[in-house]
Structure formats: structure tokens, C-alpha cells
Amino acid sequence: MKITRKFIAKKANVSPTTVSDVLNRNPNARIGQKTKELVIQLAKKYNYYPNTVARSLVMKKTFNIGFIYTVPITFFLNDPFNNSIFAGIESEIEKNGYSFLFSLLKSDTDINYSVRKMVLGHIVDGLIFYRRIEKNLKNMLSENKTKFVLIDNYYPDMKTNSILPDNEAGAYQAVQYLIRKRALKIYCINGNEDHPSYKERPAGYKKAMEENGLEPIIFSVPPDIENTRVFITGLIRKGDIPEAFFTTGDHMAIGTLRALKENRIKVPEQVKLIGFDNIYLTEIESPRITTVNIPKIEMGTRAVKLLLQNINEEKEPEIVRLPTDLVIRETA
Amino acid sequence: MKITRKFIAKKANVSPTTVSDVLNRNPNARIGQKTKELVIQLAKKYNYYPNTVARSLVMKKTFNIGFIYTVPITFFLNDPFNNSIFAGIESEIEKNGYSFLFSLLKSDTDINYSVRKMVLGHIVDGLIFYRRIEKNLKNMLSENKTKFVLIDNYYPDMKTNSILPDNEAGAYQAVQYLIRKRALKIYCINGNEDHPSYKERPAGYKKAMEENGLEPIIFSVPPDIENTRVFITGLIRKGDIPEAFFTTGDHMAIGTLRALKENRIKVPEQVKLIGFDNIYLTEIESPRITTVNIPKIEMGTRAVKLLLQNINEEKEPEIVRLPTDLVIRETA
């Protein structure tokens, strides 16, 4: 025997409507105390739980939020940075009584297909994207008036909900700190990819330098450990060594540190170093790397809050900046 | 205007059923070629996609699989082992056209609540659990005839779909290898928690030892790095040093290695060491740790396959053992 609303209604000798009214605490319908208790007791006895699918169909809400991760699977594995954001998202979704639909997709084609399925198929009420989304996808989202939020990215040409760290302020603070520590010749090692981080962080660096009458010098490299190591090694070979490096990402900080160590340059005594992101590896390098922390878990929770407001309260899309903080360790 | 099946039907001058028949490639209904093409073209033109919720309601299938992770959030973060299994699950679910509902819960109360919601609320067709499930939950699952699969665990008193590594064979192979390398006095360091691994792996060790006429000696410790390090240090202080350690988990292997190194005992020259699990850390310890690899991604994919068979083909629950392999690195 299936335990439906109707079943409970029959047992309680009331109408199905009354059962819903009681269980949903519908304030419009004042129900007699006795009826109420009876229904609640019966629902408990038969372990009744409303069919979410039926409810979704009539309410046109699924109470599902989808997360679509747009990078290859190997990038997802072993990356605590993503995991923290992910954990933030998950807990906030759960907290709001929603379910979390997770999709790890490899290609843009897969993504578009999957989004189509989720949005047009009414599988989710809204979507969370991480980092990059592709142009066709952008178009599809706005055509279908899909509610979504973008984590760690935004598009100037589109009204989106976005969550980003306050990159410029974080960089500014880091560089100010370096200057206070009497490092005056500071190089900025910047990622050469197209991402807000690699625009806003060097901008913060530049601002701090100029305010102090110092000359900003920015180098662009592929933002991974190995390429940065090679690049910095080149600098060292030429004898072009500053008093400090500010790198716009931690992988570049690690690459820089390794190049420095390989060349027996003492950190922080001879050269100081500050990274950005506060990924796990910065903590286990030796010396431990000073870096700008991003509130990763909060990025996740805020993303969900923003999206839910957009869905349930028709709130206008908004770009939210989260404050960073300087984590002082051993390299500066 | 909402793009429903009815809408397309009207545009094509056919009945809604015909639209479904065309789009679902229903083999029972032979549709005229022209009608077919017209419907397909119209569906494409209006970007029609069937409402999954409505479909679910009538088919009594949601095409969702839920994953419930029963450990604190901090254990999930930074754990590549889990991530690999997770990735396997995700890709296999996606591959089968299902959606992946992910739930990270903290307490047993939360879990029971969440499972209730997912199962009774018809949010998922089946559930994947990882490691431990609690007794009330077990009862609830069997009362509701929920389809589920258990990863890395099984219960002798319950018919479950389970995926586990072949722990005993893996341990046996590792110890045989040690013996072939002329280590005859081999200690087994075993985790003191209640988990199949800590029964089956020592059993494999014991079997290999006894087959070679060697005396099995098993110590139980809390299976983490620090406790193991302390325990092994104690052994070393007493001068109780074997020719090799086989630990039933990699964290214990790392703890053992560290104790050995701290006491200037050369690995593998003086003492050999083999762990179990092949977690990421074993690769970055120095020397790199020889260990028994578990096919993590495959654990995930097989779990999904098993569950889907159970759901769609009413296949009987089954316990599947996945073969391990010895990854020879520097400690043995």
C-alpha cells in the first residue's frame, strides 16, 4: 500500500486538502486542534512524506540547485581549493532544504547538453557555475532566463550573480605589507590567462607601488609551478633579483620559492615572497609561504544565498566581493 | 509562452501523444516519416525539452541517484582518496543519463532525515553510501525497500550491494613480496577500528606468513599518522625492530616511516615497509612508499553500475570485490 496524502486523509476521515493544510502549516486554513493532531499522528504512524515530484510539478519548483564544474576531472581531484568552495555550497544548499545536484563535465558540448537538460527539463531551480563559462552557454542562459550564479568570475557584458574575492584590495594589502617590511624593489609575477584575478591583483599591486612612489614591474607567466620556476630562474641568472616578489597566485609563489631555493637565495632574508589564494601547498612548503587568503567556504555559501534570493525573492543579480586577509607565515 | 509537448503538438497539427512517441522513439507506435520529421524540426525550433518532473511523476522514476557521505566535512576536504571514488561515481551516473544528488552530512540524525526526504520524497531512485551506515538507517532502508549500494563496507547480516577492494588478496600479495625480498621478520601494523579492511588485510598477512612458516605478529593502533609514529617509536626504543612492516593503511605506513627516519633507521636497507590504499601522500613522502593500490575510480563506477542494475533490472544485491595491485616504490 502506497502512503499518499489520500491514504492519510482516508484514515483520518478528512479530505486530502486538510492533510496538506495541516502538514504544510498553511496559515490560511485554520484547522481544528483535534483534526490537526490526528493527522499529524497518522502521518507519523505511517511514515508519510509528501511526494516531492508531484509537489514540484504543481509548484513549478524543484528545490534542487545544480552545480556545474567546467574543468577536466583531474583538476577537480586533489584540489583542496575547489573542495572548500564546494563544501560551502553543499552545506548552504542543505541548510535551505534544497538538494544539491552535482555535475562534473569535461567538454563545453557536454556542459551545454547538461544545462539544457537541467534547465529545460526542470530538474533544477538554479545553477552554480565555477570560473569560466562559454559563450554559447551564456546565450542559452539568458535566452531561457535561467537563474544562476558565477563563482570566481563575472562578465562585464552580462548581468550575473557573481561571487569574487576582493582581489585588488587583497593585493594592495600584501604589497603594502612588503613595503612596510622595507622591501622597495618588488616584482609582480602575474598569470597570463584571461581571468579577473590576473587583472585585479596586479592592479592592486600597481596601486600600492605608485602610492609609495615605487615603480611597478609586472611579469606575465603561465600560472603554474614549473613555468614560474623556469621563468624566475632566468631572472636570477641575469642577476635581476628584486627585494620581494608578489605573485598573483600560489602556484606561481611556489615556483618562485623553488627557483630561489635552488639558487641558494635565502627567503625571506634576501628576498621576500607573498602569494595569493592560500592553497594547501603553501602551508607545507618550506619555508611556509605568506599569502593572501580567500574565504573559500564563504564563497560557496554566499553564492548559494545569492542564487536563492534571486530565485525566491526575484532579487536583481548582483556582484559580491568578499574580503581577503593576509596570512603571515615565513616568506615575508 | 511555455514550450510544452502540447504546444509542439498544436504547431505540428498532431496529438500530444504523437509528439512523445516521436521524441521518445517509441517502437510500438509507428509514425509516418513526414510527421516524424515535422515534429523533430519543430521541437528543435522551439527548443523543446520534456519536463522531467511530469515524466517522473507518471513513470515513478526520477533518474536521480543520491550520494550520502557520512563523515564530517573536514574529512571530505583534502582527501584525494575520496575524491577519486567520487569522480568515478559522478562520471558513471552522468554516462547513464542520471543526475547526481550529493549530500554531505554531519550527524547520523541529519543522515536519517535526509535519507527519509530523498527516499520517501521520491527525490532519488537509489542511494550510494560510503563506509559506515548506522543501525537505524539500515532498518529504515530495508523497511522502505530502498535500493542502495555501499562503498567500502558490507554487513554480514544484511543483503546489500557492496563494492570493496580485495583486501585479503592485496595484503597477501604485499607480504609475499616482502618475503621474496628476504624480509622474514615482518610485523603487521593494523588499524584498531571496526572496518572490514582491518579484518581482511591482517588475514591476508597472516595467511602469507603462515604459508611460509613464519610467525604472524599483529599490533593494533589508531590508524592515523601520529599515533602510529608514537607507537613505532616505542617499539624502536625497546629495540624491537623487525625486518619489515606491513601496515594495513597508508597513514600508518607514513607514521611508521617517520618514526623509522627519526631514529636513523634506513628504509628500505634496514627495514622495509609496505602500506595499503595508495593515497596521494605516499607518493610525496621520502622515500616514496610502496603500497597496495585500490582502484578508486573503478570502485565508484562499479558501485553505480551495480545500483543501476538493481534499480532497473531488479537484479539481486551483490558484493563485488575489486582486485588491488602492488605499487612498488622505494620502501620495499
Place this chain on the structure above:
DNA sequence: CTGTTAGCGCTTTCAA
């Protein structure tokens, strides 16, 4: 080959 009918289990007016 195509259309009609009857639900799936719920929420939401609106009437009693």
C-alpha cells in the same frame, strides 16, 4: 499510423 482517455500525487482557488 494517430488520437483519446485516464491517471501520477500534489497545491490552489473557491465554495460550503
Place this chain on the structure above:
DNA sequence: TTGAAAGCGCTAACAG
């Protein structure tokens, strides 16, 4: 304070 009726968008049987 309660119940009846309509309908969400789809599938599945069966009739034409």
C-alpha cells in the same frame, strides 16, 4: 473550519 474541483505536463494503454 473543511472539502471539491481543477490542473501541473507527461506516459501508457487502448481505440480507431
